[in-house]
Amino acid sequence: MSRLNYMLLWLMLSAGMSSWWLVEHRAFHRTADSGDTHSGSDQHPRTESDPWIQPEDENLASDLTLFRRLCLGLTGTIPSLEWIRTFESWPHETRLNNTLQLIFEDPRYGDYMAERFARAFVGVENGPFLVYRRRRLVDDLSESIQSNQPYDRIVRELITAQGVWTSHPEVNFLTATIDPNNDKEGPDEVKLAARVSRAFLGVRIDCVQCHDDMFGNRWKQQDFHQLASFFAGAEMSLTGLVESEKPYEYRYKRKPETEVVPATVPFLPELLPQEGTPRERLAKWVTHPENLSFARTLVNRVWAIMFNRPLLEQVDSIPIDEPVPVLMDQLARTTIDHGFDLQHLIRTIASTEAFRRTSSGGETDGKELFPLTRLRPEQVAGSIIQSASLETVGVDSHILSRIIRVLQQGEFIQRYGDAGEAEFEARSGTIPQRLTLMNGKLVHERTEKNPILNAATRIGFLATDDATAIETAYLTVLTRRPTTDELNHFKKRLSGTHKDARANAMQDLYWALLNSTEFAWNH
Amino acid sequence: MKPLNLHQCAGCSTSRRGFLKASAAAGMTWLSPISQSLAFSAENDLNHSEGKAVILLWLAGGPSQLETFDPHPHSDLAPGVKVVNTSIPDYQLAGGLEPLADLMDQVSVIRSMISLEGDHERGVYHIKSGYRPDPTVVHPSLGAIICHELPKGAVEIPNHISILPNQWPARGGYLGARFDAFQMGDPADPIPDVTQRVDEERMQRRLESLDVVERAFLAGRDPELDLLQTRHRATINEALRMMRSDQVKAFDIQLAAQAERAAYGDTAFGRGCLAARRLIETGVRCVEVTLDGWDSHVNNRETQAKRIATLAPALSALIRDLKDRDLLRRTVVLCGGEFGRTPRINPLEGRDHWPHGFSFLVAGGGFAKGRVIGATDPAGDSKEPDHPVRVADLHATVQHLLGLDPEKEIITPIGRPLALSDGRVLT
Numbered sequence: 019m020s021r022l023n024y025m026l027l028w029l030m031l032s033a034g035m036s037s038w039w040l041v042e043h044r045a046f047h048r049t050a051d052s053g054d055t056h057s058g059s060d061q062h063p064r065t066e067s068d069p070w071i072q073p074e075d076e077n078l079a080s081d082l083t084l085f086r087r088l089c090l091g092l093t094g095t096i097p098s099l100e101w102i103r104t105f106e107s108w109p110h111e112t113r114l115n116n117t118l119q120l121i122f123e124d125p126r127y128g129d130y131m132a133e134r135f136a137r138a139f140v141g142v143e144n145g146p147f148l149v150y151r152r153r154r155l156v157d158d159l160s161e162s163i164q165s166n167q168p169y170d171r172i173v174r175e176l177i178t179a180q181g182v183w184t185s186h187p188e189v190n191f192l193t194a195t196i197d198p199n200n201d202k203e204g205p206d207e208v209k210l211a212a213r214v215s216r217a218f219l220g221v222r223i224d225c226v227q228c229h230d231d232m233f234g235n236r237w238k239q240q241d242f243h244q245l246a247s248f249f250a251g252a253e254m255s256l257t258g259l260v261e262s263e264k265p266y267e268y269r270y271k272r273k274p275e276t277e278v279v280p281a282t283v284p285f286l287p288e289l290l291p292q293e294g295t296p297r298e299r300l301a302k303w304v305t306h307p308e309n310l311s312f313a314r315t316l317v318n319r320v321w322a323i324m325f326n327r328p329l330l331e332q333v334d335s336i337p338i339d340e341p342v343p344v345l346m347d348q349l350a351r352t353t354i355d356h357g358f359d360l361q362h363l364i365r366t367i368a369s370t371e372a373f374r375r376t377s378s379g380g381e382t383d384g385k386e387l388f389p390l391t392r393l394r395p396e397q398v399a400g401s402i403i404q405s406a407s408l409e410t411v412g413v414d415s416h417i418l419s420r421i422i423r424v425l426q427q428g429e430f431i432q433r434y435g436d437a438g439e440a441e442f443e444a445r446s447g448t449i450p451q452r453l454t455l456m457n458g459k460l461v462h463e464r465t466e467k468n469p470i471l472n473a474a475t476r477i478g479f480l481a482t483d484d485a486t487a488i489e490t491a492y493l494t495v496l497t498r499r500p501t502t503d504e505l506n507h508f509k510k511r512l513s514g515t516h517k518d519a520r521a522n523a524m525q526d527l528y529w530a531l532l533n534s535t536e537f538a539w540n541h
Numbered sequence: 542m543k544p545l546n547l548h549q550c551a552g553c554s555t556s557r558r559g560f561l562k563a564s565a566a567a568g569m570t571w572l573s574p575i576s577q578s579l580a581f582s583a584e585n586d587l588n589h590s591e592g593k594a595v596i597l598l599w600l601a602g603g604p605s606q607l608e609t610f611d612p613h614p615h616s617d618l619a620p621g622v623k624v625v626n627t628s629i630p631d632y633q634l635a636g637g638l639e640p641l642a643d644l645m646d647q648v649s650v651i652r653s654m655i656s657l658e659g660d661h662e663r664g665v666y667h668i669k670s671g672y673r674p675d676p677t678v679v680h681p682s683l684g685a686i687i688c689h690e691l692p693k694g695a696v697e698i699p700n701h702i703s704i705l706p707n708q709w710p711a712r713g714g715y716l717g718a719r720f721d722a723f724q725m726g727d728p729a730d731p732i733p734d735v736t737q738r739v740d741e742e743r744m745q746r747r748l749e750s751l752d753v754v755e756r757a758f759l760a761g762r763d764p765e766l767d768l769l770q771t772r773h774r775a776t777i778n779e780a781l782r783m784m785r786s787d788q789v790k791a792f793d794i795q796l797a798a799q800a801e802r803a804a805y806g807d808t809a810f811g812r813g814c815l816a817a818r819r820l821i822e823t824g825v826r827c828v829e830v831t832l833d834g835w836d837s838h839v840n841n842r843e844t845q846a847k848r849i850a851t852l853a854p855a856l857s858a859l860i861r862d863l864k865d866r867d868l869l870r871r872t873v874v875l876c877g878g879e880f881g882r883t884p885r886i887n888p889l890e891g892r893d894h895w896p897h898g899f900s901f902l903v904a905g906g907g908f909a910k911g912r913v914i915g916a917t918d919p920a921g922d923s924k925e926p927d928h929p930v931r932v933a934d935l936h937a938t939v940q941h942l943l944g945l946d947p948e949k950e951i952i953t954p955i956g957r958p959l960a961l962s963d964g965r966v967l968t
Contacts, residue, residue: 197839269888276888378761390770433733435724440708446718446772449699450725450733452780457734500757507753511746526743530750535773536758 040099040408041480041490079376079388081105081113083541086497088368090393090540091324092121094130095400098410099473099494114368122361126412128164131360132156133396134323134441135163138217138334139176140194142438149183149193149254158187169316169358170305173218177301182258189259192252204253207266211246215284218304220315220336223284236339241284243268248281248300261295285311285338305358313350313358314342320363321349322442324373326391326540333442345370377541391540392445395434398538399460402430405495405532406464406473430460447538455533465528467521478524484512488527495531592871593906593943594821595687597829598814598856600848600878601707602661602836603899605892606917607884608635608845610900611652616919618884621842632913637849640857646911647860647869648904653915653926654935656880656896661836664879664896665709671936671962678953681714682722683936684827686961689716690945696824697786699723699779704813704830711829715953718772722829727809728794728816735784751777791823792816801862806854814855818862821872835878838891852876860904873906873939884921898926901935907942933964941966 079087085105089097097105101120108116121127136156144152162172179188195209212224223245226237243266250266252259269276281296283289289306291299305312314336322328329346330336336346349366356362367373377388393401404411433454437443455461465474473494481487488508492500500508508527515523531537607619612635614624623636627645634641658664663674670680681689688701703710703722713720725732737744755774759766767774783789790796794815805811813830820828832852837844856876863869881899882892898917904910915928937947940961947966950958 390766392771438708446721446770447776448721449723449776449780449783452773452776453732453734453784456777456780457737457784462738504753504757507750511750522743526747526750529747530754533747533751533777534754534758535767535771536754538773539771541758 040103041477041486077376077379077385078371078374080498081110082497083376084368084374085113085117087324087373087388087540088117088121090397090401091326092130092364093124093126093400094397095126095404095411096495096497098404099408099490100410102493102497114365118361118365118368122164122166124412125160125164128160128162129156131163131323132160135159135319137439137441138319139191139213142436145194146196146198148198149196150190151183151187152190152194154184154187155190155194163360166359166361169360170312171358173305173312174301177214177304178295178297180259180261186258192249192259193254196254205249205259207246207249207252208243210249210252211242214300214304215242215245216334218315219309219311220318220334221284221311221338222335237284239270240279243270243279244282245284245300247279248296250281251296261297307354310347310350310354311336311338313353314346316358317346317349317353317363320360321367324364324367325389326393326442327389327444328442345372388541392447393538393540394441395431395436397540398434398455399430401537402460402464402532405528406471408473408476408494430454430458433458451538452533455538456529461529461532465525465532467518467525469521474524474528475521478512478520484509487512487524491524491527491531495528496534496536591944592824593691593873594825594868594871595684595827595873595875595906595939595943596814596817596821596859597684597711597827598852598859598874598876599829599831600835600852600876601665601831601833603664603878603880603882603894604835604848605837605841605845605882606652606895606898606900607882607892608842609638609849610634610650610902611881611917613884613917613919613921616921618919618921629911629913635849637846638853640853641860644857644860647864648874648902649909649912649914651901651903651914651930651935652898652917653929654877654881654899654901654932655926655929656899656932659880659894659896661879661894662709664894668877668879668932669709669711670714671933671964672959678955678957678959679712679714680959681716681720682711683939684711684722684829685713685716685720686940687943687945688826689713689720689951690949690961691826691943693826694824696788696826697782698788698791698820698823698825699783700826702817702820702825702828704728704816704828705809705832706829707831707833710831711827715955715959716951717769719775722827725792728792728812729809731795732789732792735789737784748781788823791819791825794819804854804858804862806851806858808851808855810851811855811858814859815862818859818866818868821863821868822866837882838887838893839889841882841886841890841892844891856902863905869905871906873908873942874904875901875935875939876903877901884917897924898929901930903935906939908938930967931964933962934967935964936962937964938967 082102082105085097085102089095089101104120105113105117133156136152136159140152140155144150159172175188176191179186179192181189183189183193192205192210195206195213196204197206215221215223223237223242226239226242246268247266250264251262253262253264254260265278266281267276268279281300283300283303286303286306286309289309290303293299294302303309315334318328318330318333318336322333330342336342349363352366353359353363372386373388375385375388377390379387434451435448437445464472466472467475469475469479474491477487477490477494481490485505488505489499492498492504511527512520512523607613608622612619612622612624612633614622614633619635624633625636625639625642627634627642629645632645632650634645656664656667657673658667666674666680669682671683672680684701693700699722701711701720701722703724705726706722706724710724711722712718739747763769794802794812797815797819802812802815805815810830810832817828817830832848835845835848860869860874863872863874877900880894880896883895885892887893898915915926915930917923917926940947945961947960947962947964949961951961952958
């Protein structure tokens, strides 16, 4: 046992291990194929007001599946058994609102969402350490998201940031682009123009950095450099990032000399205010309620976070002149009307039929199934760690367990293969991923015999009978109950086992669940 | 070092006519005598696929032709660049590539590659697949096409491997993720997690239980889900085959002699090249090894020099090693990036993207030896190199050397038939 594990042990003992009741929950004893589809707490009347309540419809996913989607999409892990018990105790008609309330109050929500947004804003690299602290920026974003700051304000603060990158975290959005090998001091206007256009406006205007668009597209080289020009005054000084009067100079293709490039925007020039510093003007233009691209890009990104797939195929490329899906514009409008309230947007998306559709089945009256997508590596790592615990990991637990989590995830994520900024692209499973889950350290250590730390062992010993043990393991790992076939299969495996043999049988049960398609994919 | 002339050269003269016609029309007075005396040719005594393999050394970001294979020492395009004489008469490499100098008669250099894409992502797509990006279909990379078309044989480890991939590794495209390259990092570390943690009997029980769980999930879903989308069970099976195979030793470069490892250089890329050789020897069909960081918009010389210091020992050791083991004649080696760099240096002492005449080194597998194809304008102005080689033509030629017919069509998932390559085989 490592020193960290001893410390964790102490921590858990001192916190009081009061989770036995989670395993002793006989009231929920049933199988997935015996009418759990809509998790009917039928004693509670259904009302028309709750968006999750629909007449029985086999094209919709079960409540527990929806719960799993929301937890994975918004906190990065599957729900704990503790949360599942709470969820099932709620009347059906309150489950969506209660779930979102639970999630919005959970610090993992801010952390997880902040990392997703940070990938779009500054990428995944740690960058020039002397002037850039990615962690500071992510923590700051996390706080803003947790306290539900309007998204347009968050973005304006990034674009207009000034001061020292350590005490003003949002400055890191700008200093992330500083290239220590570059003679130019201060942030790189060209990289910033690319970031702003892609991350906030869903426009890939950076393709015309070196020449006009060769494919008859609307953008000209000039559009890009005029956008870059807004950042020319952002310079480094002894007091951090300051705003100067420095002009932006560039030599266009086929022009003999460099010229001063004016700061103008590539579309909707009428929305650009006249007053303010160049970055203040740009920030107001980008986030202007009539600049629909801004809201659409936000909708596409939040949709991507919740579905693991954007609404429009490329998360940072939304057409300006062509029509977009009606749903996207409805969501964009409601987002603007609600002052860029992220929680409102999430609530609205969670209420859509698209989010509630099942991912299985054939006939769906022409509508698309919920997309089956591969979980991102930190979702898999987080879910393995969560499944090893009956209580919720990371909400109130001590900073130490958070550190352990980060350590374990780091190594795992590297092996599982992080897609970086391209994390919403559709992908199949890979051989290294299967090797990591089948033989890797994280799964082994989180499932081996350990009556203190590992849920597999604890469930095996605490459950009153084999069926309860199996059902509890299924809920803890797959957020559902076993089918009759599954129950019968594992009953045979657990039957008559004691001590080490039982711990091993439970580990093998966990191994099978953790190595399944169902565990590794969002469905 | 004198070349062993293993193969007869065939068809040396076939493409001269068109080339001379083009150069006369263009009034290209700057053509070097070398480029005029050399037409591209393939040696075809091994014109079948048996045992043939491809190694792509991918110089990501776009290497500068002027600092590598096309130095133009008498012009003002690359001031200060030194040159090195090579075993090809009158052909010089840029300084830094000295280890390759006496191997050049084993390889050929195309100095006149032309691409239609000047953006990294699109450029990588174009060169790796031979096609331009197309919103309706994702084209497979060269390695994926080859693995799709040729039998896998007795290989129990992945047949298509990408070592040190960056964000755009070789992929299966419309052929499916089954043909994506298996990605791995620095071979200094063994492939992780290839040893199962329980005995075989218990492993079997675990796998039986997994089947039960999988059946429950697949109930009511598309029966081809695993085949077409998740590849979950498929990759488990491939992983199991790999875990149980002795061939995983090919990944472990610690099993190579110390002197051998030293020759490739103490770098991740050098180790990648050594692993590539070991994998090919084991029967793997296609390996790409990436050396990133050539995108020298700023401080071009320094940036290029650093990468060249890594490339030179690795590439020369690989060529020498393949030749010494008699693997070169069945292994195509390609070395290049998504484009070259502008002949003129920019105000930041950098060079920008230049798809209009850049270099690719080609060797082995039936490629001609000791040839220098095409030439770029020593004044740095022309966007039309002499004897231009289109990206698709290089693809068609490699496919041809591997015994494939580039004109063969595959029906893509959208129902549109696509040729393996729409290029022309260079003869």
